[in-house]
Amino acid sequence: MLCFESDYMLGAHPAVLEALIRTNMEPATGYGADPFCASAAEKIRAACACPEADVRFLVGGTQTNAVVIDAMLAPWQGVIAAETGHVAVHEAGAIEATGHKVLALPGHAGKLDPAELRAWLARFFADANREHMVAPGLVYLSHPTEYGTLYTRAELTAVAAACREYGLVLFLDGARLGYGLMSPASDMTLPDVAALCDVFTIGGTKVGALCGEAVVFPRGNTPPHFLTQMKRHGALLAKGRLLGVQFDALFTDGLYFRIAKNAADTAEQLHSLLKEKGYEFYIDSPTNQQFVILDNDKLPTIEEHVAFSRFEPYGETRTVVRFATSWATRPEDVEALAAIL
Amino acid sequence: MLCFESDYMLGAHPAVLEALIRTNMEPATGYGADPFCASAAEKIRAACACPEADVRFLVGGTQTNAVVIDAMLAPWQGVIAAETGHVAVHEAGAIEATGHKVLALPGHAGKLDPAELRAWLARFFADANREHMVAPGLVYLSHPTEYGTLYTRAELTAVAAACREYGLVLFLDGARLGYGLMSPASDMTLPDVAALCDVFTIGGTKVGALCGEAVVFPRGNTPPHFLTQMKRHGALLAKGRLLGVQFDALFTDGLYFRIAKNAADTAEQLHSLLKEKGYEFYIDSPTNQQFVILDNDKLPTIEEHVAFSRFEPYGETRTVVRFATSWATRPEDVEALAAIL
């Protein structure tokens, strides 16, 4: 069975696992105060070219989004997101569970449009009734988006400028950040992201770790008592080392980027092969998630040989399906997939 | 440096790590729907002698307490706990963050007194103003408690009877459950716990896993849409396999109990050795946490050789310190500790 269902179907990248094995019997203090977390943070600071950055490690994506957003908003503020954004749709109301509204704006292949954002903000802050409404306090972007698309550097710069003008925090959810940065379509580096955002995450779960998201506050702008706020949301691991060891491995010798590059390369290979064969793409994704439109009557046969995910119906007789590559996808897997299709 | 600081200072028990290595490249569905979680749940059902039990896997202790308590209480209800209970003191308000009050009752070496509990409930339900008050909906016990003490089977039976009489849920926090069950002082088995409680946890983090708490609903009495409720609290892992693989290993060939037995044995050894030497114990704990009163002026010297935790001041010149044993503690470590003291 070929595995293209998602990028979190396997365990950890072997080098990450190896690091867990190697450090297993070294005693370390709990709750993130261990040397592994310190070392990982140092390496991430270097990779971000942000010597003042504060780096914290949480367990999962929804948890991280909820903790960060709640910690950076005032009680009367909400978070702006594309209507297809993860926090708006697929987190079971985790943001609302912290008392904050998600202010959904139109999504364009998963992305916010900077001009629409700016116009929305201008309208809000000119509204005579705004004190009866939830004030925007933070802009949430996923990069890559849930549709595999990417912001250009110019777009992210425009979003950041709008945020600064109106006093909003810019938060980039990088659950799949590596896959975005290593895409041939990307014109941004990790230091670019760090320079433009007020807070962002570097996803581990989907990029070779067993679990874990690194949260970066690039200018040391961590909300007060963030450890307590993590604990209050059940997001503080006793064995914080589990996260530190993994991120330390991921940011040693560029492993994180090599993992991502493999996924980008095999995704591109998949894209080319399917295009050649005349397949129609639902969206033009330059990252590790490829969205293809298939005939419903062919799905069962394909599913005998390939694990993939059914994304959404496309008319009466077709379905958008997603193939995801990862650190573990080999060129021969892609060829085998293409052969089956 | 001798390591007695806590039971979560190392990585995982080697057999747990081995299971992670062995299964690493087997693809598996996310969010707990993988075969490892299914297998672990089956083994836990067997160990609990509860064929109808539903078993779910969460990441950490505070998270688990908050998710379970919130899911089992109605909005107007609160949770009864000993004033020293983890949910009452050391979870940074995680329960209140879900909107529920912790109703603190006196603690007796960490334990609720069944008679006091019953009297409190009788008083509450006879109070003419009770509709203006938070109604008790669940009793939270930690077993072993935060002071290492244990409920007897008779005590737990009395608490359970009070809960049933007044319609409350009985929840046992077993973050260190193994250490309690394998204590020579225990008169309870895991099936006893399952028979008496409405929901309980089997802690992994402190008993040999990298992370993870198993939640057992012994009679299949899982709250509705519990997966969604987990997600809403950021407690649903994409790679749920990480938890399933570990608990599957812990409940294979009785590993969980062997781990706990080692901690119990070495704790008893420590207790005897220190008693012989005339040390005063703050509390008479029969489990893996030993609380000893030391002179403040001796602490720095000891800390050069031993990692332990300062628990609380004891008058002006002495301090209660905690030594914790674990699956990794060897008899020679205990002897070395005794020699230093």
Next chain:
Amino acid sequence: MLCFESDYMLGAHPAVLEALIRTNMEPATGYGADPFCASAAEKIRAACACPEADVRFLVGGTQTNAVVIDAMLAPWQGVIAAETGHVAVHEAGAIEATGHKVLALPGHAGKLDPAELRAWLARFFADANREHMVAPGLVYLSHPTEYGTLYTRAELTAVAAACREYGLVLFLDGARLGYGLMSPASDMTLPDVAALCDVFTIGGTKVGALCGEAVVFPRGNTPPHFLTQMKRHGALLAKGRLLGVQFDALFTDGLYFRIAKNAADTAEQLHSLLKEKGYEFYIDSPTNQQFVILDNDKLPTIEEHVAFSRFEPYGETRTVVRFATSWATRPEDVEALAAIL
């Protein structure tokens, strides 16, 4: 100065005030257990033709929406509303503050479209990822809507049928219910509303009272411990009599409906006069709120003589303004307004 700013610009209808004066020195138990609340509830039951209805009295509209919605949803559920609905836009996140998401659907002149609603529900309950999403638990309608428009009986019946099919609660926010029922365009009676909805409110604040909203659970389907839930949200008045006395007066001799009829009649008069004069209406409202498009340069002059509210910009040079009639509007006021315009 002519007063068309809103329907809450004056104190109470004289008959309501008279009732407060008359009962002022009669001692009565607190928290809604007084004879005035009992009498008002009885009269409302009769007006609704719902002998089994339970009627509760809260203070304001946002408060009532938040308390009712929170009490009728499970924690993992959200409330469906038109994107222009009061709970979606103008309650400062009061619903989210209780942990629930507002699921916004397109609004059509303020109304949900029953077919769109049904299609949305069908799609949601067929979505393979729905356990990762906020489940709809309640449909919120305002009637009249924020744009003064009305659901027909057929539309409300269709919405109710969709709710029943999918197990959702139907909640009608009747902050201005009287103005809707007495509109010449209405084909519904209060008993119709009671028969079709699971819970609805009868607004007092905007229909002649100083404050107060009556919540009707038509089939005695009050959520458990609703008094405690009111208290928990700060919505339980010590002097509940203040609400009971007012609603008792409003539902004596049809006062509530006479008040509403006056507003409907004067709104119709206003509509005719302005139409004659060639004014353009932003929306065709059959109730006491009339939305007219005026040239920006004429606004300051009009504002010297008339209090009204600027609703929203209409292009660069014009503005949508709202004129609201009420129990206190006299035909000569409308004529004076028309003369000024």
Next chain:
Amino acid sequence: MLCFESDYMLGAHPAVLEALIRTNMEPATGYGADPFCASAAEKIRAACACPEADVRFLVGGTQTNAVVIDAMLAPWQGVIAAETGHVAVHEAGAIEATGHKVLALPGHAGKLDPAELRAWLARFFADANREHMVAPGLVYLSHPTEYGTLYTRAELTAVAAACREYGLVLFLDGARLGYGLMSPASDMTLPDVAALCDVFTIGGTKVGALCGEAVVFPRGNTPPHFLTQMKRHGALLAKGRLLGVQFDALFTDGLYFRIAKNAADTAEQLHSLLKEKGYEFYIDSPTNQQFVILDNDKLPTIEEHVAFSRFEPYGETRTVVRFATSWATRPEDVEALAAIL
């Protein structure tokens, strides 16, 4: 039937009602931006000798406590209160519903002990685990307390000093403030309260109004966007005039203090008469609530003629009952009560 059940059994003081009648037909803007609120605020500033004070008007006591406490705490902070404090016991978890813990300290006849408070704070801020705990952010006092007792000026000064030293907000719940200030036992004035507290309330509901609590931020230290925060908690009245008119009347010509003085005088009269007759007092209250211990077998007879409230059982055969005086209590009512007892 004599009315001593509570101080909220009647409608409004006649002068308050008269003000509502007089202003009824004057149009006024909503949401607290009316001239009545402005005038009331000005008079309260004068009475407090606080020209910079910001004064806001909310509806009820529990609501006000929840809104103020939530607005003045950071998310990770909790509120310190006596274990018998209203927010700790009788508000149905309204504080926890906003996500904050009530940190209960021992109550001494309803009061916090300043020295115990200071010691508790010292211990908390020295605790190595404090980042895992809810940090105290605000001290809540009720004055008079739920037992009718009063803080002395020296005690309140000591509490304020502890708050300042540790960076906490001092909040005084004055639901019955007038009855405290006019007690012969009081050594504090309203300006004293304003000088010592960071925020306090002046209760209207129990001191002659139909409803309403004035919140005073003595140094203009209102939390940001407080109107939005009120709205978010359902605490913003459309007809804010209802509150403004009443408080304007209460603070015209010292009415608030005259009302309170009548209650204090009649309470003192009651105290003397019952003491003469040999009745035992549960607590020595110098304010309008008097707590007397009565034999259970005499209660039914007394209840035929007098409305009072049963407070709590006192052993097997006796009960603590409360008699409350108010603005409406006449000396002859007290004599009649004494005659019956």
